[in-house]
Amino acid sequence: MNVHTYEKIWLVASLFLIVGFIATVVYGAAGAGIAMVDASGGTVDSTSLSENERFGEPGVERVGDGEYEVTVVARQFMYQPDPIRVPADSRVTFYVTSADVIHGFQVVGTNVNTMVIPGQVAKITVDFDEPAEYGIICNEYCGQGHHDMEGKLVVVPEDEYGGDDA
Amino acid sequence: MTSEELPGEELFLDRFPDEAQVVRASLWSAFVALGIGALAGIVQALHRVGYVRFIDSADYYTVLTLHGVLLVISFTIFFLVGLFTWAVTRSLDRPVENIRFTWAWYLTMVAGTVLAGVAILGGFVDSIPISADVLFTFYAPLQAHPLFYAGLAVFIIGTWLAGFDWFRSWWIWRSENDGRIPLQTFMVLTSMLMWYIATIGVAISVVFFLLPWSLGIIDQVNPLLTRTLFWYFGHPVVYFWLMPAYLLWYTVLPSISGGRLFSDPLARVVFVLFLILSTPVGIHHQYLDPGIAEGFKFIAMTNTMFLLLPSLLTAFTVVASMEHGARQRGGEGYLSWLGALPWRDPAFTGMALAGLMFAAGGFSGMVNAGMNINYLIHNTLWVPGHFHLTVGTAVALTFMAATYWLLPQLTRRRLYSRTIGLFQVVMWFVGMVLMSNAMHRAGLVGIPRRTAEPQYDGFAFDAGLSSVAELDAQVAIGGTLLFVSVVLFLGNLIISLLEDPMEGTVDRSLPPALSGPEDSPEVLDNLSLWVAIALLLVLLAYSLPIGAIVADGGLFGPGTESYPVVLSWLEVVT
Amino acid sequence: MATDRELKEIGHDEFDPVGTLTLITVYFLILVGMWVLTYFVEFLGNGPTVVG
Ligand code: HEM
Ligand SMILES: [Cu+2]
Ligand SMILES: [Cu+2]
Numbered sequence: 001m002n003v004h005t006y007e008k009i010w011l012v013a014s015l016f017l018i019v020g021f022i023a024t025v026v027y028g029a030a031g032a033g034i035a036m037v038d039a040s041g042g043t044v045d046s047t048s049l050s051e052n053e054r055f056g057e058p059g060v061e062r063v064g065d066g067e068y069e070v071t072v073v074a075r076q077f078m079y080q081p082d083p084i085r086v087p088a089d090s091r092v093t094f095y096v097t098s099a100d101v102i103h104g105f106q107v108v109g110t111n112v113n114t115m116v117i118p119g120q121v122a123k124i125t126v127d128f129d130e131p132a133e134y135g136i137i138c139n140e141y142c143g144q145g146h147h148d149m150e151g152k153l154v155v156v157p158e159d160e161y162g163g164d165d166a
Numbered sequence: 167m168t169s170e171e172l173p174g175e176e177l178f179l180d181r182f183p184d185e186a187q188v189v190r191a192s193l194w195s196a197f198v199a200l201g202i203g204a205l206a207g208i209v210q211a212l213h214r215v216g217y218v219r220f221i222d223s224a225d226y227y228t229v230l231t232l233h234g235v236l237l238v239i240s241f242t243i244f245f246l247v248g249l250f251t252w253a254v255t256r257s258l259d260r261p262v263e264n265i266r267f268t269w270a271w272y273l274t275m276v277a278g279t280v281l282a283g284v285a286i287l288g289g290f291v292d293s294i295p296i297s298a299d300v301l302f303t304f305y306a307p308l309q310a311h312p313l314f315y316a317g318l319a320v321f322i323i324g325t326w327l328a329g330f331d332w333f334r335s336w337w338i339w340r341s342e343n344d345g346r347i348p349l350q351t352f353m354v355l356t357s358m359l360m361w362y363i364a365t366i367g368v369a370i371s372v373v374f375f376l377l378p379w380s381l382g383i384i385d386q387v388n389p390l391l392t393r394t395l396f397w398y399f400g401h402p403v404v405y406f407w408l409m410p411a412y413l414l415w416y417t418v419l420p421s422i423s424g425g426r427l428f429s430d431p432l433a434r435v436v437f438v439l440f441l442i443l444s445t446p447v448g449i450h451h452q453y454l455d456p457g458i459a460e461g462f463k464f465i466a467m468t469n470t471m472f473l474l475l476p477s478l479l480t481a482f483t484v485v486a487s488m489e490h491g492a493r494q495r496g497g498e499g500y501l502s503w504l505g506a507l508p509w510r511d512p513a514f515t516g517m518a519l520a521g522l523m524f525a526a527g528g529f530s531g532m533v534n535a536g537m538n539i540n541y542l543i544h545n546t547l548w549v550p551g552h553f554h555l556t557v558g559t560a561v562a563l564t565f566m567a568a569t570y571w572l573l574p575q576l577t578r579r580r581l582y583s584r585t586i587g588l589f590q591v592v593m594w595f596v597g598m599v600l601m602s603n604a605m606h607r608a609g610l611v612g613i614p615r616r617t618a619e620p621q622y623d624g625f626a627f628d629a630g631l632s633s634v635a636e637l638d639a640q641v642a643i644g645g646t647l648l649f650v651s652v653v654l655f656l657g658n659l660i661i662s663l664l665e666d667p668m669e670g671t672v673d674r675s676l677p678p679a680l681s682g683p684e685d686s687p688e689v690l691d692n693l694s695l696w697v698a699i700a701l702l703l704v705l706l707a708y709s710l711p712i713g714a715i716v717a718d719g720g721l722f723g724p725g726t727e728s729y730p731v732v733l734s735w736l737e738v739v740t
Numbered sequence: 741m742a743t744d745r746e747l748k749e750i751g752h753d754e755f756d757p758v759g760t761l762t763l764i765t766v767y768f769l770i771l772v773g774m775w776v777l778t779y780f781v782e783f784l785g786n787g788p789t790v791v792g
Binding site for chain 2: 001002003004006007010011014015017018021022024025028029034035036037038039041042043044045046047048076096100101102104106108109111112113114115116117118119120121122123133134135137138139140141142143144145146147148150151152
């Protein structure tokens with residue numbers, strides 16, 4: 001094969017780019033500690049969520065020192081609970097599933113974003129350091145009222161947090 | 167010298183009149199889809215930003231389904247089959263074996279489109295219990311009317327038959343000729359092999375799950391499984407859209423630039439890489455899906471990143487071929503040779519601008535590929551921003567530009583106005599710069615895609631240094647320019663056809679490559695070998711994830727209901 | 741049409757695509773710069789992020 005020198009240079013540069021991209025992503029995972037939503041949330045029968053131990057009662061639960069679990073049910077066209085209240089300086093694990101079709105769960109202005117697939121539980125853990133108010137939107141088309149599907153996440157200062165659900 | 171050369175004296179339509187008719191029919195089918203799709207496009211652009219809302223927001227999703235299906239299924243693939251028929255016929259220099267068979271696959275594809283189209287359009291009329299407001303990804307448990315899935319299946323069968331037609335031509339050619347597969351035919355065959363492998367996923371999803379489910383034969387499906395099967399198909403399909411554009415960039419653009427293809431062997435390598443790597447990557451559309459382990463996502467990412475290679479190589483080869491043209495035309499210097507290119511020719515300018523946009527789209531694609539950075543842009547407007555550069559411009563604009571070049575040899579008509587043609591391609595470029603730039607930036611601040619009214623009650627998007635209003639204005643202006651550009655394109659074509667036929671001929675012969683096929687290893691033409699490797703990679707990438715999805719949730723799901731899109735809406739309003 | 745504009749014929753060995761090399765080098769630099777910006781500023785600066 002007759003490959004021009006410049007072409008060889010470009011081939012090497014391209015491989016360098018590719019490896020560089022992969023390395024950056026690995027750094028994000030290993031260095032910055034970013035984890036992908038995965039299969040660890042398990043599966044659930046979406047037709048009987050009300051009888052489910054976890055999803056029967058969507059809400060916020062304190063599970064340890066500065067650690068909270070938030071159970072969220074997405075359905076056409078709302079989230080339960082809404083709003084979600086958690087204290088600042090906490091580690092929050094969300095368990096999100098759908099009661100009907102596929103939805104999205106995106107905390108606007110952050111990197112908290114996951115698909116919500118009926119039958120699957122999306123389990124994601126997030127550290128909230130500062131008090132803030134975020135919008136939550138469904139970013140996957142889920143039916144004719146999709147654009148009305150929003151929620152709210154309020155991270156309140158630690159001393160103001162009553163600990164109540166919702 | 168090589169079979170790449172067709173005697174320049176004879177127009178394609180004189181040499182192959184029957185084939186030319188099929189090519190014209192395919193292209194016209196594509197352009198009808200383009201016209202309707204563009205109309206849907208401007209409606210969406212103006213509706214989303216809130217400038218003009220003459221449809222109900224609930225109908226937005228019917229429009230969006232129409233836009234997606236017509237543009238990325240009908241427009242792209244009808245153009246593809248027309249172009250591939252032209253390319254195989256001319257590069258083998260032989261007619262199809264049986265023109266009735268050729269018409270049969272064309273009509274099958276038309277029938278499929280009409281079935282699916284009727285199902286989608288039914289969504290506008292509440293009194294008709296037919297609808298398919300499921301968007302072009304048709305994720306279950308949203309459910310379309312069975313006609314929609316049936317139409318899709320019929321359409322795909324049509325493309326399979328078309329592939330058979332081209333393979334048959336090549337088999338017979340091979341028995342009568344020695345030597346390498348002519349480059350254009352090589353490109354068609356590798357693209358089709360990729361397509362056969364890719365469509366297995368969607369065929370299984372539609373035939374075994376979605377269609378029986380929409381007919382009530384089974385009552386539930388596993389949404390993660392059908393989604394995974396869709397994306398098994400959904401990534402290679404983007405390369406299927408791209409392959410005809412690559413074929414044009416490799417084999418036609420050099421000649422329009424006044425030069426010759428830089429390297430035939432590298433072109434073959436690129437197509438082989440696409441065949442091998444296009445499919446085992448689909449999980450990169452599911453980085454944020456629960457139910458799929460991080461390791462599988464990482465494997466998909468690695469494959470995806472290596473899939474950048476053929477496109478990066480293409481950038482070099484194609485630009486070098488244009489440079490060759492510019493130098494033969496007297497171009498000098500490091501960059502001033504660019505001025506020696508035929509910028510007044512709409513076919514050239516359209517393709518060159520399409521290539522430039524593809525370079526930009528390449529960047530946002532690299533971001534899409536980067537597993538964890540997907541948290542930032544997944545399902546935001548960034549994603550349509552990306553693919554309007556790739557399929558929406560690299561492919562669509564190349565097709566329009568190529569049509570200007572193909573027109574005389576397919577219709578014996580001159581283009582009515584080259585000036586309008588030039589204006590049209592530049593207008594597309596400007597419109598897309600605006601719309602796509604705004605979409606990317608809107609995505610970075612979290613504005614979602616697929617949303618009729620991305621204006622919310624509880625919070626506002628923070629667009630940083632700029633403002634949401636500015637982004638909206640860019641989308642609206644850009645979308646309008648794009649729409650006008652399509653109108654000019656179609657108008658220019660239609661008027662051309664009303665003109666009198668030309669006398670004489672045009673030279674549309676394609677010069678051989680600078681480094682010809684004789685420089686490339688024979689093994690590149692060993693298609694069975696590449697198919698075997700491609701299948702092996704697919705098995706490696708998919709058997710474990712699909713096995714896990716079925717083991718965890720069952721073939722028919724861990725329990726889900728059906729949501730026919732019409733009924734779910736009625737439940738909401740009552 | 742093709743003949744009158746073709747001032748010269750340049751073969752494979754005399755052709756040195758230095759213009760292409762220039763363009764592609766610029767592209768390479770843009771890609772690297774944009775990637776760093778998007779990953780480290782837009783993405784990692786956009787916290788909170790999923791950590792588990
Ligand atoms: C007149 C030119 C066009 C305009 C104004 C336009 C506008 C738009 C807009 C605003 C959206 C986003 C809708 C949303 O997510 O809410 C969209 C989506 C889309 N466009 Fe275009 N577009 C045009 C041409 C094209 C072309 C030529 C193609 C492909 C060949 C294309 C393919 C798509 C696809 C696949 C989607 C996504 C559909 C979905 O999310 O289901 N568009 N378009
Ligand atoms: Cu939604
Ligand atoms: Cu993809």
